[in-house]
Amino acid sequence: MDERQPPPDTEVRGPLARRRFPGLASQIQYARRFVERMLAPSPETTTATLLTSEVATNAVRHSSSGMPGGKFEVTVDLAPGWARVEVRDLGSPEQPRAQHRDPYDTSEHGRGLDLVEALAAKWGSESRPDGLGRLVWFELVWEAQAGEESPAQLAE
Numbered sequence: 001m002d003e004r005q006p007p008p009d010t011e012v013r014g015p016l017a018r019r020r021f022p023g024l025a026s027q028i029q030y031a032r033r034f035v036e037r038m039l040a041p042s043p044e045t046t047t048a049t050l051l052t053s054e055v056a057t058n059a060v061r062h063s064s065s066g067m068p069g070g071k072f073e074v075t076v077d078l079a080p081g082w083a084r085v086e087v088r089d090l091g092s093p094e095q096p097r098a099q100h101r102d103p104y105d106t107s108e109h110g111r112g113l114d115l116v117e118a119l120a121a122k123w124g125s126e127s128r129p130d131g132l133g134r135l136v137w138f139e140l141v142w143e144a145q146a147g148e149e150s151p152a153q154l155a156e
Contacts, residue, residue: 016075016076016077017034017038017075017076017078018073018074018075018076019031019034019073019074020071020072020073021056021071021072021073021074022070022071023059023060023064023065023066023067023069023070023071023072023089023090024060024066025057025060025061025066027056027060027072028053028056028057028060031052031053031056031072031074031087032049032052032053032056034074034076035048035049035052035074035076035085036048036049038076038078038083039076039078039083042083042140042142043142044083044140044142047119047120047140048083048085048140050115050119051085051115051116051119051120051138051140052074052085052087054112054113054115054116055085055087055112055113055116055136055138056072056074056087057112058087058089058112058113058136059072059087059089059136060072062092063089063090063091063092063133063134064089064090064091064092064133065089065090065133067090070090071090072087072088072089072090073087073088074086074087074088075088080144081141081142081143081144082139082140082141082142083139083140084137084138084139084140085137085138085139085140086135086136086137087135087136087137088128088133088134088135089133089134089136090132090133091127091128091132091133091134092134116138119140120138120139120140121138121139121140121141122138122139123136123137123138123139124136124137125137
């Protein structure tokens, strides 16, 4: 189920920005840079890039996107004070879920979606409508500054 709630003022939303990446671990840095460029100078840029890294890493490690010839796609939807980042992958038998690990657990893996759950205003996952994988998304919200330009204004 898509729990997307559009931002309060949908008239100032910019066009969706979308980019596909090969399903390789080396491409995660490029996915982060893409999101960083799209959200700059938002106060949530650092959080968005961290969470993108976590979700894209899961796409490469835990879905068919990480198989030879695989790919994943990152989409950014923006409005003043709001952003939604989506990562589409090629799917796997398991649904993504937060692990709720003990904070004293020292294992190196398994905390990515715990971070997403802790830092995002909302997040979720769903099967893609085309049946070819899944979509993991998160939303970030911040206080829009007076005079903050909308993505549509920045594109002009």
